[in-house]
Amino acid sequence: MIDLKFIRSNPELVRSAIFNKNEKADLDALLAIDDRRKKLQFDFDTLKSRQNSVSAEIANKKKNKEDAGELITQMSSVAEELKGISTRLGECNQDLEKLLLTVPNIPFESVPIGKDEACNRIVKHWGEKPAFEFEPKDHLSVAEANDLLDLPRGAKISGSGFPIYTGFGAKLERALINFMLEFHLQKHGYTELAVPLLVNRKTMTGTGQLPKLEEDMYHVGEDDLFLIPTAEVPVTNFYAEEVLKQSQLPVKYVAYTPCFRREAGSYGKDTKGLQRLHQFNKVEMVRFVEPEQSYAALEEMLKDAEDILQAFGLHYRVLELCTGDLSFASAKTYDLEVWAPGVGRYLEVSSVSNFEAFQARRAGIRYKDQEGKMQFVHTLNGSGLATPRLMIALLETYQQSDGSVKVPDLLKPWLELTL
């Protein structure tokens, strides 16, 4: 959520942010309601002030055993009027809140302006596309040859996009998760959190998924709960409505969770194999930092995610997303795309974003600064990493001419744990 004061004093800046992000938010309506609300609030305060002072007078008279009947009848009409204003004010506040929640975050000044992903800026490449002495197969063929996946049965019991990992495939998936978790814990200083997978509406609103993306969420109507699309949601909301001590910052959490996405509107796109799923596993990093630190933290998190890909020796590139590709809540985002030689494409395995105070303001996450002033923290998060496309890259990159897969050495200990 954007500071209302900021919107009032920089309406054009906000307007262009909405435009550049391909969002639609009715700024004029918002400003008009804000105006109306201010007037109502003023009327309310004035009248309430009068009521308060007369009420005190009444109390005084009663204490002195004097007659207060006249004042009381006088005030009953004031109370009536006050009730009317208060109702209208309440409605006004609700409308304002609703509109405010549809205003996207403002892109950071350096973010390239552009309509869609074609305008994303390639920041760097790491490694090289692997060379093969044979025609590399795609991960589905590799998985099939090695009995690692059973997608048809996943589709049978749930639907397409719900993969089943079988035998060594399941073990490999588990090894990836554990390896990445421990990597961030031990090498990057994160603290682990294990969190709920179903969250309430307020939580979903806090990080910005709601109200915009409701149709992309799995919703349990009976309890009005949502399956999380990413651990970002429960982890960022860990501190919702709380005031942190400055000395606590920065806070760095890492969490593994399954993620659930309906992918409404993207049916038939990138559906082959593990490229796009309704349920997948992800290790997620989240940080809470002081505002001055957030862009340095963004670079650090990018590095944290890159370290995983580098450890696996996978070729990848880093993109800086343009305004049109930036998510609703983000001010700046890097995408990491790993090279998948089988499908012959770069696939997004991580998205690292700085939300500045946008989520903190929605979720009410604050801290007291050195002068004792209340400030919103800045929140960031980044995948570190999502497993399906990582799995794709590993299977396709490390496939052998005989059809087998040579798993990177550093995964061996995770695959050979003994009792």
Add this chain to the structure above:
RNA sequence: GGAGAGGUGGCCGAGCCGGUUGAAGGCGCACGCCUGCUAAGCGUGUGUAGGUCAAAAGCCUACCGAGGGUUCGAAUCCCUCCCUCUCCGCCA
């Protein structure tokens, strides 16, 4: 799911037969004093948000889980909901 208890400031904890209670007291915290050091002690201060103001001070308004209601007036009374705890039931 049934029965009971409870949700007050950073924390603990009074108030809860309605009227200076934004809220006693304590702890914590900040600053100052005192003191070989530490500890203790003493003093002062210590919520958030909105408005007014050039700004500060000051003043006004809101907030005692959330939302409604009663009343001239509600932390205090009534209703609904949420959450926590205890007991019972059920179940991994």
